[in-house]
Amino acid sequence: MSILVSTLNLAAIYSLVAIGISLTWAGLGFLNLAHGVIFTVAGYGAWWTAEHISTSPWIVVLAGIAVGAAAGAAVCLGVYLPLDGRRNWEIRTLTATLAISFLGANVLQEAFGPEPKQLPSLFGSGQFKIGDTVVTADKSGAIVTAVVVLAILVVGLLRSRVGLGIRVLTQNAEGAAIVGINRRRLAFAILAVSGALAGLASVLLAQVFYVSPDSGYVPLVTGLIVALLGGLGSIPGTIAAAVLVAAVEALTATYLGGQYVLMTMFLLIAVVLLIRPRGLGGLLESARA
């Protein structure tokens, strides 16, 4: 039972991080390695807000989301727009976002020092019991928040004009241009939404861990794994992969020990990719031709 709660908690955060990576890849065609830094910057934004403006949970969460969205838009401005359609752009976007992720981590360290920062508690310190398992408020709060936000995201993607535009872009770039979709303008929306989700994940994760200059590294790597396992561009696939990865992580940590997490995770990747070379997405959307 406590494994289930940990799994859901991790899965919620991994989904938030991975959907951004997945949407960016499927819609814009590049792998955003700066996603981890966006995550970290948003965490610092929330921390700075709590220090200087207000420790109200709403304001702290909104600050994390806003800073994440702004950082995502900055990546659009600094990497996507200058490189879109240029020669060798795939490797160049990879390098540029990698550079930004180095840059961000070191600039943050220079600016705020290497010591970790703690965010105020958002959900209080309450806890409740399901059966004989104690569920803490921070975990349940994170799960509920993530589920609500993901639901809003899915409805927005399915119902709104911009959402349709984003889904169209993940399918066929040329078709999107033919129906009048301005990819460069939507790139801002995609990267800002991705950044906002990462920002939320950052604030939620900071309830358990601290914010530090390299705290985005593990979420980036896990997010990449989840996004790829999910089949890039598929939201149901990404969520399924997040649950799978989180379950493997929670089970390994409980029964084998934390140091084995990477090994079991790798085995999971190997098994999934050898069975489904394009990730889980295809399984869930069998319709994709």
Place this chain on the structure above:
Amino acid sequence: MPKDILPKGFGFWSAALLIGLFLPLIADGPGFLGDCALFAIWASLNVMWSLVLGTAGIQSFATLAIAGASGYAATYSSLRWGISWPLMLVIGTAFGALVGLVVAIPAIRLRGIYFALLTFGLAQLFRSYTTVTDALGGARGMYGADSFIPLDMIGTKSGAMIGYYAGFGMLILALLIYLAVDGGRLGLLLRTARESEPFARALGIDVVRARMAVFLVSSAMMGFVGAFYASYYRGVSPSIFDFSTLLLLFAMIVVGGLGSARGVLIGTAILLFINQHWLEAGPARLIAAALLMYLVSIFTDKGLVGIPEQIRRWSAVRRVRRMGGAANPAAAPALVGVGADTQDRSAPAAANVERT
């Protein structure tokens, strides 16, 4: 015109060879020579990696996994069975080829980014495996292996000289392999395949086999480099599998220019210099390296060595425009054929075709 008689890049390579041969005579002490040996190790690995990424077109991040595993194999056999350093190199090479073979099997089935993920995870796997395995020294690693630098020469100028020239020799070996593969039949086959895979198939080129061959050759050499590393430092530790080291190597290749041995050497030299020589600058040196990476990727299309070509292309476009390219349709293909960094849509559209 003697320039036409000599092979392309003759000037650069002969200058590099001369500098390489006589550098220790003017160098100032073991510290610098040690950096040069480290340069030779990284550069050899990068040259092989660029063979995999560029020539074979395989998006593999297994470089450090292969080299590190081979280093471990060599160190382990030296400590366990007391074998000497030449045998360590042989074992490392064989082990590299073996790991390469195992890694290559999924490459047939997986494409691009997914293979990148798998190979990237491999290094993480090795890192955590070696960290938790006591027989492999755990987190501190294994030390005490045999070395081509005699024990009593450690820290002396002559010891550093041996390390330097050994590394220099290895780098030349790696470059010769690069030349033989990239400039040889395999390279030609793969370049054809990159233009159009169906066309290459129609010609009877077994693209998969050619790719595998390149991957195995470079894996074996990466294994050799790994064993050399183990012998040079008398052992290995899990930090060889570090993510940040891998990214640093990747940055070296891309900053210099992927797909050109010269670019790989230049990129390796620049980033290694920043990394080793500005130690007192602290994080500022990493910021400088990251800024350099960012600027290179935004402003150059083939890394630093591609700049002259880029300028030529750019000025050709300007020349045609000034002559009134738009008014003369016949000049247009020339204009856009050589010029136009902006080929709108083509890259994303291609990415899309590959995905669907």
Place this chain on the structure above:
Amino acid sequence: MTAALEVRGLSAGYGPMQVVHDVSLTVGRGERVGLLGLNGHGKTTLLRAIVNLVGWRVGQVELHGRTLMGLATHAAASRGVVLIPQGDALFPGLTVRDNLDSGAYGSRSWHRRGQRRDRVLDIFPQLASRLDQPAGTLSGGERRMVSIGRGLMAEGDLYLVDEPSVGLAPILAVSMIQTLFSLELDGGGMLLAEQNRALIDGQIDRVLHLHGGRLTDGPEAADGKPGDAGGRGATVRA
């Protein structure tokens, strides 16, 4: 009165390859113009060049007197140029409804998309039962209907239709073309590429012949409708 589409001295191609050579043509308001030519003679490239969906292009393209040069494909689309491409370029993972709605993405038509979708379903009633099915699961004929339907979702000023009959059974091809020609053009124009003259004969206002990437007088030049009846004619370079 300006023409719906005016093309002057348009050349286009991909990289070092030039496919379309110095083409000039006009499509008047409410006019349906056929573009005949064999495979590989540049019909598709010419249509794609009008919306800047080629490697490069030079010359002049005007829509109702306003230039389209320098505009990206999406911008041309939001000006009202509707390309119904060969191969359909559908979004296979999205439902038929989403595919159709994407055609109304332009802000002008977005809020009227329900109405326009109903109109498309009137034309292709077969799609009504498929609305919630992913487009990737449709048959070839149904896909073509979605592709054309998507084009009709926009309030287009110019329809560029690329070989609507290709890959369809003959009877289906005939009805598809008839559907296209029965559309109200409302002052817009239509340029329809086709290799099978019989399919469009008698329904079209005017026919242009494309050969080797150039407009020619065509084999039927003597039948009273020369290929360059638009007045400007092709500049055939020596």
